[in-house]
Amino acid sequence: MKIRKKARYVDPGLCNACEECAKVCPVVKPDEFQMGLSSRKAIYIPFPQAVPCSYILNMDDCLGNNPIACGKCADVCEKKAIDYDDQDEIIEREVGAIIVAIGMDVYDPTEMDEYGYTRFENVITSMEFERLICAGGPTAGHFVRPSDHERPKRIGFIQCVGSRNPKIGRPYCSNICCMNTVKDTLLLADHYPDTDNYVFYQDIRAFGKSFEDMFQRSKEAGTKFIRGLPGDIEEDPETRKLTITVENTTSGRLERHELDMVVLSVGVVPPKDRDKVSGLLTLSKTSDGFFMESHPKLKPVDAPTRGVFFAGFCEAPKDIKDSVCQAGATASRAGALLNAGEISVEAITSRIDEEACTQCGLCAAVCPYGAIIWRKGEPAVVVEAACAGCGACGATCQFGAITMRHFTDEQLIAQVRAVLAENPQDKVFVFACNWCSYAGGDMAGISRMQYPTTNRVIRTMCSARVSEEMVLEAFRCGAPAVLVSGCHYADCHYINANRQTVKRMQRLWNKLDKAGVRPERLQLEWISAAEGQKFAKVMRQMEEIRETVTMEEIEHTKQALKPKPKKKAPKSKEAAAAAS
């Protein structure tokens, strides 16, 4: 792997953090670490506990580079540690495992105009609160209102800003905000016992060790917890006091509270660099946008791509303790992989027949793991250690060059023919993926759910393994209705292989329509392992479809979908030349 080490423009080995450079630097910029509540220079130490404790120069802000117009910092640096010509360094490393711990970003509340974050100076976020009350913050720990630098006496905290809100596309709980607010109220009670604190919430989630105790201590310290989220905030232009209107859902009354300051307890969002990392390591995301683990219970720190592990927020919102636990587990998993000396590969992997391969590269394009290497003019090659066995490549290859071990085309077609050998008109044919839909069928069974007995299920590892030919063969064998089912988008066990299923289904519907076959006879459903009820419902619907199909229709379908003589695989120029 290649790592870009960004240029610091200051040699950390020489810099002794004497501060002389920052004193003479004429550039003043908002300090990102202090949430813009104070300023920094173009040359600065990013935050007080930075390691190494040496200055860095932000070249985007510096005047000294383009053209050399300033250079004051270099002039005063006795150690000659400043180098304007410093360059980014590319470091190459061979690694056996990668741990993804890219953290998270904080929700920006500017879009929630009802809370007036952009309109009222005394509405701040919980991150800004953190800086204001911190001894190393811009006010040296003196908690003051931004508008007049007076100490606020009545402070309101609004919970779930950017969390548990489907309207703004963030339905998930950010996990940390409730306890962060409880901690903040305790800090205020400790520093300023005469302050009145109000917390407006929809639920307080104090589920960790000692968290309930902290919550009770906050209540005992006088914090008023009001169940209900405010609908509006108004500001008195003279006093800059804020009035909150809220429906207290415990008492059922509409309340108005006059406050000096409002703190928005903002949630967390997936990191902005998530897509870049996701593309590099072929990782998938959940519907919330955080990275998806290989299995939520059995492999909670493993990525679906082998040798990649997660730690911390990038996988899901969690507090410090859980992050530390996950980091420990991740280190152990990575250590076990590296120390084993050998790796065991999946039994179900694909194999490419070099002779039959037409070098088209389609298989490499659909592989969600990047496990197929293809170069123009050369047959594709499978990296077995990286192949997870979804079978998307096998179903995509039109020339029979790819064999999926244990789920070969011949085996699956034979199953289709065997199932439909007798009285096919009485059967609903189902392709179900191993991880979700097949397990959904099991769930329906063990839950004793009632559904028609006409369905016949064939299991494949992924719905992406079901080729067009398999579906057409089922119709040719007389199946009145065919269902292809797989995992929901966010649950696909092979990163995003089931997107290939969707593309294939679109082609099949077009094909059936063109051939004069009712496309409704082919259905697609995403059924998770927990959706036994949905499985039963879909089976009932499929039976209704089956009942509408006549024998004449089945006979017509058999004729309309008769296979055409196979076209010869076009050979590449190089292969043809070699053969002659």
Added chain:
Amino acid sequence: MAEVTTETFRCMMCGHEYQEKVEKGEDKERSCPKCRSNSIWHLKKKRPAKE
């Protein structure tokens, strides 16, 4: 800004036909707004025949 087009879809379970805005390159699980089925056929616009 990603390109957004209005596309037509048909539910293969209930036959409901509807239009939805589609962002180029979006990755979204589709379901019928009427019956929640996932059998959604993307009806592509037919190209006008060449004269």
